[in-house]
Amino acid sequence: MKDTVLYGDCRQKLQEIAESGSKARMCVTSPPYYGLRDYGNENDQIGLEESPEEFIEQLVEVFRGVRDCLTDDGTLWVNIGDSYYNYRGGKGQALPKQSVAKTNQDLPQAKNPRRGNKLKGYKEKDLIGIPWMLAFALRKDGWYLRQDIVWSKPNPMPESVRDRCTKSHEYIFLLSKNQNYYFDVESIKEPTVDNKSMKRKKSVWEVKTKPYKGAHFAVYPYDLIVPTILAGSEESDIILDPFMGSGTTAAVAKSLDRHYLGCELHADYDDLIQKRVREVTNNKISESPLDQLM
Numbered sequence: 300m301k302d303t304v305l306y307g308d309c310r311q312k313l314q315e316i317a318e319s320g321s322k323a324r325m326c327v328t329s330p331p332y333y334g335l336r337d338y339g340n341e342n343d344q345i346g347l348e349e350s351p352e353e354f355i356e357q358l359v360e361v362f363r364g365v366r367d368c369l370t371d372d373g374t375l376w377v378n379i380g381d382s383y384y385n386y387r388g389g390k391g392q393a394l395p396k397q398s399v400a401k402t403n404q405d406l407p408q409a410k411n412p413r414r415g416n417k418l419k420g421y422k423e424k425d426l427i428g429i430p431w432m433l434a435f436a437l438r439k440d441g442w443y444l445r446q447d448i449v450w451s452k453p454n455p456m457p458e459s460v461r462d463r464c465t466k467s468h469e470y471i472f473l474l475s476k477n478q479n480y481y482f483d484v485e486s487i488k489e490p491t492v493d494n495k496s497m498k499r500k501k502s503v504w505e506v507k508t509k510p511y512k513g514a515h516f517a518v519y520p521y522d523l524i525v526p527t528i529l530a531g532s533e534e535s536d537i538i539l540d541p542f543m544g545s546g547t548t549a550a551v552a553k554s555l556d557r558h559y560l561g562c563e564l565h566a567d568y569d570d571l572i573q574k575r576v577r578e579v580t581n582n583k584i585s586e587s588p589l590d591q592l593m
Contacts, residue, residue, distance in 0.1 A: 301537050301558040304549070304572055309541040309562035313364030316539075316560065322370045323539035323560055324481065325531035329378040329519050330358055330542050333429050350418055351382075351427050355436050361541055362437055368539055368560075372481040375442065375474040376527040378450065378519055381429045384421040430470040442474040450523060451505045471504075471527070486529040500526065518545045521554075528555055546572030554579045 300321040305312040331345055333354045345361070348354040365375060421427065438444040448471040455467035488497040506523045524547065528538055534556040540548035543561035545568065552559040553576055563572070 301560055302549075302553075302576075304543050304546075304559075304561045304563055304569065306563055306566040306569070308564065309361055310364055312562040313361070313368055313541055316562075317364065317367040321368070321537065321560060323368050323373065324370055324533070324536035325374045325376065325528070326365050326369065326539040326541070327376040327378075327524050327527045327531070327548055328540045328542050329544075330361070332380050333382045333427070351429060351432060354429070355432050358433055359436050359440050362442070363440060365539065365541055366442070366476055369476050370481075371477055372479065373476045374445075374480050374482065374531045375437075375476070376471055376524075376531065377433070377437075377474070378469060378471045378523070379430045379433055380469050382427050384418065384425045384427055385423060430472070434470075434472050434474075437472075437474055442476070443478060443480075444472065445475055446473040446502060447471075448473060449503045451503050452508055453505055454507050456508075471523075473527075481531065481533075483530050483533070487526045518547050521547065521551055524548065524551055525555070528552060528557060532557055543572060544568065546575040550575040550579045 300316060300319045305315060333351055334347060345354070345357050348357060362375060362377075369375070434444055434447070450469045450471055452467045452469070455465055458465050484499065487500045489500055490496070491498050504523065504526070506520050509520045509522075528551060532538060535558065537558045537560050538548060538552040540559070540561040543549065543563040549559035549561060549572060559576075563569075
């Protein structure tokens with residue numbers, strides 16, 4: 300099984316992948332933000348749980364399924380954003396903007412009445428700490444937590460708050476299935492200032508946000524995941540994404556001569572995913588993820 304997207308609840312679809320015997324060399328993905336968007340599928344969607352702890356439990360279950368689909372030397376790269384707690388009784392929880400684009404594509408379409416429940420342990424305006432909650436939970440579940448990579452955004456979304464700095468970063472966590480795993484450090488070396496030699500890539504990655512006009516939701520930039528795929532796999536390997544969304548992972552995988560395998564809750568995204576893959580195959584991406592490597 301390769302170059303395939305399975306539609307439905309990713310927890311069930313990952314089980315189908317594992318049972319098929321297909322093995323991915325790595326997984327790179329960006330799960331839904333906590334409390335940000337109602338995807339219209341109450342039974343299968345992830346992100347609108349009653350508490351951050353329940354949200355983390357669901358993600359741990361997803362990535363347990365991912366682990367079953369990886370080779371023994373496989374890795375998991377997770378880009379995940381944070382949320383602020385702001386209780387508004389009867390109106391739902393006020394939610395943060397993602398710093399992705401200067402449009403409303405990252406804002407909830409409507410307040411969710413279920414989110415008006417007051418949570419214990421959180422104070423008004425607290426930063427919840429979703430990324431590290433997930434990292435520690437995955438480590439407890441058996442993953443090796445290898446590194447926190449900071450995605451530094453030079454063009455973050457402006458914020459109106461006046462009692463803290465503008466948020467301009469997210470995390471990418473590198474986790475491995477076992478103590479020893481595949482990591483090609485040479486493939487992601489970068490030129491020095493004088494371009495006379497190459498140096499090891501550092502753990503802060505500066506990548507501009509680039510919204511994809513064909514999607515009504517946030518997508519991570521091509522350039523953000525190119526290094527993850529280069530470091531975590533070889534040509535012809537399978538790259539897994541349980542939250543395929545608009546197909547960025549699939550498109551970048553194909554551009555780097557890899558295969559893709561993924562899950563997506565909504566089958567109506569299929570046309571968009573296939574379009575992006577065809578654009579890569581036909582060399583029609585206007586800003587190829589390989590440009591920065593040439």
